[in-house]
Amino acid sequence: MSASSNERVLVVPAAEFDRLGRFQGFHVDGDRYLAALLRPENTAFRPRSEVEDDPSLKQIIPYVVLRAGDEVFCYTRGGSQGEARLHRKRSLGVGGHVDEADAEGRCGFEAYDTAMRRELAEEVDIQGPGVLRLAGLINDDSTPVGSVHLGVVHIYDLDRPLVTARELGLADCGFTPIAELSAARGDFETWSQFCIDELLRQA
Known part of the structure; x- marks a missing residue:
């Protein structure tokens, strides 16, 4: 998703994340974290320009990995992708910020789920059935980008590897064997590296 100067995005207090148990890398207990973090009293929408360098807040990002058998969908982030600090990096995750427009006056899981499905529909054309499930969370405080974001990882298991990009920002896209x-x-953004480690561990 491309960034907008007046975009207002969903954030949660980093202090609440600390209370639940801050971690580095991938964590499988996504249900427990999201149940607390996405309570209306913990969520707010703030101008993206104001929170991109504020580690006291975590921007919640749906991050969907498209998998078909032993292959996953990969792409290179191009200039139209919203986070300039990740341009030219390879990625496994499709998704983006939860925008206030997704909420329609709501804060919580419903707004999050609406945003995740909108991002999928905007960025890729999935040509076949599949099953979408929550896989866990990703946190990476070792980089400026990671310190202000919290990734919510979903695995979308597809019957067939038939996915095409709708956005120019998803360059050099296609399915790659997990074993490769x-x-x-090293070509992938940090979040994808964590996903690679987890997928390889499962394999």
Whole structure:
């Protein structure tokens, strides 16, 4: 999703994340964290320009990995992708910020779920059935980008590897065997590296 100067995005207090138990990397207990973080009293919408360098807030980002059998969908982030600090990095995750327009006056899981499904529909054309499930959370405080974002990882298991990009920002896209990801791990953004490690562990 491309960034807008007046975009207002969903954030949660980093202090609440600390209370639940801050971690580095991938964590499988996504249900417990989201149940607390996405309570209306913990969520707010703030101008994206004001929170991009504020580690006291975590921007919640749906991050959907499209998997078909032993292959996953990969792409290179282009200039139309909203986070300039990640341009030219390879990625496994499709998704973006939860915008206030997704909420229609709501704060919480419903707004989050609406945003996730909108991002999927905007960024890719999935040509076949599949099953979408929550896989866990990603946190990376080792980079300026990661310190202000919290990734919510979903695995979308597709019957067939038939996915095409709708946005120019998803360049060089296609399905890659999971077994080949380890050798190319350094080309990927940090969140995707964590996903690669988890997928390889499962395999």
